[in-house]
Amino acid sequence: xxxxxxxxxxxxxxxxxxQIAAEVRPDRRYHFMEFCGGHTHAISRYGVTDLLPxxxxxIHGPGCPVCVLPIGRVDLAIxxxxxxxxxxxxxxxxxxxxxxxxxxxxxxxxxxxxxxxxYSAADALELxxxxxxxxxxxxxxxxxxxxxxxxxxxxxxxxxGLKNFSVVCNHVLTPAAIGNILESPEVRRFGTVPLDGFxxxxxxxxxxxxxxxxxxxxxxxxxxxxxxxxxxDVMQAILMLVRQxxxxxxxxxxxxxxxxxxEGNVKAQNLVAEVFELRKRFEWRGLGDVPxxxxxxxxxxxxxxxxxxxxxxxxxxxxxxxxxxGAILRGVxxxxxxxxxxxxxxxxxxxxxxxxxxxxxxxxxxxxxRFKDVAVRVGA
Amino acid sequence: MSKPVKSGYVRPLDLKHGRVDLTHGxxxxxxxxxxxxxxxxxxxxxxxxxxxxxxxxxxxxxxVVMATDSHVVSPLFFPGxxxxxxxxxxxxxxxxxxxxxPIYLAASFILEEGFPLADLKRIVExxxxxAREADVAIVTGDTKVVEQGKGDGVFITTTGVGVxxxxxxxxxxxxRPGDRILVSxxxxxxxxxxxxxxESLAFATEIVSDTAALHGLVACMVDAVREPxxxxxxxxxxxxxxxxxxxxxxxxxxxxxxxxxxxxxxEAAIPVRPQVQAACEFLGLDPxxxxxxxxxVAIVAPEDADAVxxxxxxxxxxxxxCAIGEVIADDNRFVQMQTKFGGRRIVDWLTGxxxxxxx
Numbered sequence: 001x002x003x004x005x006x007x008x009x010x011x012x013x014x015x016x017x018x019q020i021a022a023e024v025r026p027d028r029r030y031h032f033m034e035f036c037g038g039h040t041h042a043i044s045r046y047g048v049t050d051l052l053p054x055x056x057x058x059i060h061g062p063g064c065p066v067c068v069l070p071i072g073r074v075d076l077a078i079x080x081x082x083x084x085x086x087x088x089x090x091x092x093x094x095x096x097x098x099x100x101x102x103x104x105x106x107x108x109x110x111x112x113x114x115x116x117x118x119y120s121a122a123d124a125l126e127l128x129x130x131x132x133x134x135x136x137x138x139x140x141x142x143x144x145x146x147x148x149x150x151x152x153x154x155x156x157x158x159x160x161g162l163k164n165f166s167v168v169c170n171h172v173l174t175p176a177a178i179g180n181i182l183e184s185p186e187v188r189r190f191g192t193v194p195l196d197g198f199x200x201x202x203x204x205x206x207x208x209x210x211x212x213x214x215x216x217x218x219x220x221x222x223x224x225x226x227x228x229x230x231x232x233d234v235m236q237a238i239l240m241l242v243r244q245x246x247x248x249x250x251x252x253x254x255x256x257x258x259x260x261x262x263e264g265n266v267k268a269q270n271l272v273a274e275v276f277e278l279r280k281r282f283e284w285r286g287l288g289d290v291p292x293x294x295x296x297x298x299x300x301x302x303x304x305x306x307x308x309x310x311x312x313x314x315x316x317x318x319x320x321x322x323x324x325x326g327a328i329l330r331g332v333x334x335x336x337x338x339x340x341x342x343x344x345x346x347x348x349x350x351x352x353x354x355x356x357x358x359x360x361x362x363x364x365x366x367x368x369x370r371f372k373d374v375a376v377r378v379g380a
Numbered sequence: 381m382s383k384p385v386k387s388g389y390v391r392p393l394d395l396k397h398g399r400v401d402l403t404h405g406x407x408x409x410x411x412x413x414x415x416x417x418x419x420x421x422x423x424x425x426x427x428x429x430x431x432x433x434x435x436x437x438x439x440x441x442x443x444v445v446m447a448t449d450s451h452v453v454s455p456l457f458f459p460g461x462x463x464x465x466x467x468x469x470x471x472x473x474x475x476x477x478x479x480x481x482p483i484y485l486a487a488s489f490i491l492e493e494g495f496p497l498a499d500l501k502r503i504v505e506x507x508x509x510x511a512r513e514a515d516v517a518i519v520t521g522d523t524k525v526v527e528q529g530k531g532d533g534v535f536i537t538t539t540g541v542g543v544x545x546x547x548x549x550x551x552x553x554x555x556r557p558g559d560r561i562l563v564s565x566x567x568x569x570x571x572x573x574x575x576x577x578x579e580s581l582a583f584a585t586e587i588v589s590d591t592a593a594l595h596g597l598v599a600c601m602v603d604a605v606r607e608p609x610x611x612x613x614x615x616x617x618x619x620x621x622x623x624x625x626x627x628x629x630x631x632x633x634x635x636x637x638x639x640x641x642x643x644x645x646x647e648a649a650i651p652v653r654p655q656v657q658a659a660c661e662f663l664g665l666d667p668x669x670x671x672x673x674x675x676x677v678a679i680v681a682p683e684d685a686d687a688v689x690x691x692x693x694x695x696x697x698x699x700x701x702c703a704i705g706e707v708i709a710d711d712n713r714f715v716q717m718q719t720k721f722g723g724r725r726i727v728d729w730l731t732g733x734x735x736x737x738x739x
Contacts, residue, residue: 049723
């Protein structure tokens with residue numbers, strides 16, 4: 001296929017792999033975090049790590065919107081569906097996130113809750129237009145990529161004077177999460193998570209641009225290479241990171257120039273700024289409370305803020321004690337280090353959120369890579 | 381099936397503007413009329429014409445094969461077919477995957493109150509045409525009507541009966557290390573044709589469903605290796621399956637589990653049309669998990685793979701057939717794939733439904 005196959009070309013991949021192998025220094029190891037679940041998925045799906053020399057280790061980051069959603073927020077969505085009896089619309093992956101009391105939105109739906117899977121914020125808006133007698137609440141999640149469409153839906157609802165549409169805003173900010181990881185005791189003080197650089201987000205960066213990462217490169221001395229979600233993008237980014245490390249550079253480089261500029265999508269940024277404001281703090285699964293890391297709906301659009309309309313309060317709910325999602329999201333542990341992985345916690349019955357989304361580190365490893373953990377006899 | 385109706389006293393069904401109502405399922409005159417004027421008219425055959433609640437027939441020699449399949453597709457009409465022909469092909473193919481010739485079908489309809497009779501007529505006529513083309517007779521059936529909101533227009537369950545010749549053992553537990561894995565053509569056409577019409581995803585495409593009856597193809601494949609299969613039970617066709625719901629990935633995992641083996645696929649060899657690949661990319665789906673309704677997977681003893689492949693390619697429904705991998709010994713029963721990119725990964729069971737990416 002035009003414009004896709006070119007980015008998945010095995011021959012080119014082998015060339016880049018040979019280049020990486022030739023340039024890594026024999027006396028050191030390279031630990032890079034791919035922040036985005038999209039990269040985690042691509043790495044697992046195409047078997048990128050099979051092509052890398054042993055010296056290069058990839059650490060999965062927290063950039064999976066479903067994975068970082070704390071239990072309390074899902075509980076809130078379930079309460080909206082079951083107690084407030086609203087029509088709750090949200091993205092498919094959210095439906096399977098385990099919440100309190102053994103519930104999930106999917107199970108709430110089976111108990112009579114009106115829960116709808118939608119593909120875009122515009123679908124939620126359309127649902128509200130079509131069912132004027134139902135309260136339709138859009139449970140919005142995602143990083144900067146999905147935020148502008150939510151902003152647009154709210155603006156449109158306001159323009160049309162829609163009375164039955166509101167939004168629970170769970171939109172979170174990538175730079176805040178990267179900062180949190182870099183400030184975490186594991187990285188900063190104890191050095192338990194060696195981190196030599198980041199592969200920067202693809203789609204998120206099309207919106208926010210490459211500029212926000214410059215701070216991390218300068219302040220924390222960590223190289224960042226923004227990369228597309230295709231496997232060759234990832235390979236190329238790894239080569240660029242290896243070169244930065246070898247040359248002692250800490251810069252923001254852009255491998256994804258076909259879509260990302262330094263300034264990003266200014267129109268989308270303005271739209272987001274018009275509808276949303278920073279929350280003082282927001283709970284992230286795995287990272288805990290992170291200051292100024294999420295967005296709330298501005299006072300001008302308060303009529304569309306479901307948290308205000310239904311007087312909702314988010315309760316803090318502790319994760320399952322044995323679940324290692326937190327440590328995995330911070331890059332401290334690998335999915336296979338978790339006792340629950342693949343036994344109690346599987347994609348069919350996820351205990352932790354990393355097992356829910358296909359972009360989650362646990363789900364990606366279970367789905368594509370678990371054969372590497374067991375001795376497999378190959379051959380007739 | 382019904383009591384005779386004296387047609388001269390009965391106002392004919394309004395097949396243009398009429399709608400299904402509860403009386404069509406209540407066992408009275410309206411139901412008898414629907415059955416007579418719509419179903420019998422379309423399916424017409426001697427056994428059905430006897431108007432019994434059951435069908436009585438003798439079968440040719442061989443082992444009897446039976447399969448049943450419920451059809452709940454939405455939308456009911458899609459590029460390349462509709463729920464009617466699909467309900468015939470689905471069951472005919474299930475019977476055929478034993479290497480059998482399907483002969484008779486039973487059809488059961490659950491209709492939703494308010495469903496347009498014109499649409500029902502279209503569906504029933506499509507079923508009749510598909511059955512005629514496949515040379516199977518719909519010989520018994522049932523109709524129920526549910527209240528509005530309790531169905532999705534029409535659900536059709538079909539049950540098929542066929543016969544497989546003695547000495548032909550084709551089953552899901554017979555794959556052995558070394559066997560070759562063949563597919564009859566490009567994957568994912570049906571699923572993406574349906575997906576392109578889904579309300580919230582609608583996109584313009586030329587993809588049409590591949591829905592088709594496969595027993596003719598199966599017969600050609602059996603013919604190609606009948607002799608070696610008779611001589612040696614380890615030879616020839618070992619497993620046949622149509623990769624419908626859950627696609628190729630799910631089908632291969634089922635076979636791996638049943639047979640207690642692993643599989644190793646070569647991604648570069650797996651055929652997918654560029655339009656299907658593009659639509660899947662666009663939605664964040666994997667074509668290996670997308671449904672097919674006119675394709676089959678064959679697991680074949682290595683020495684007979686070329687003969688079977690040649691027979692498949694000579695048939696109009698499998699011109700693009702190809703070998704995509706090999707059965708391997710693996711106690712974990714993993715279906716693995718060598719990626720085009722150069723890595724190796726699992727092609728796992730599907731978890732829930734495939735979901736488009738959100739980020």
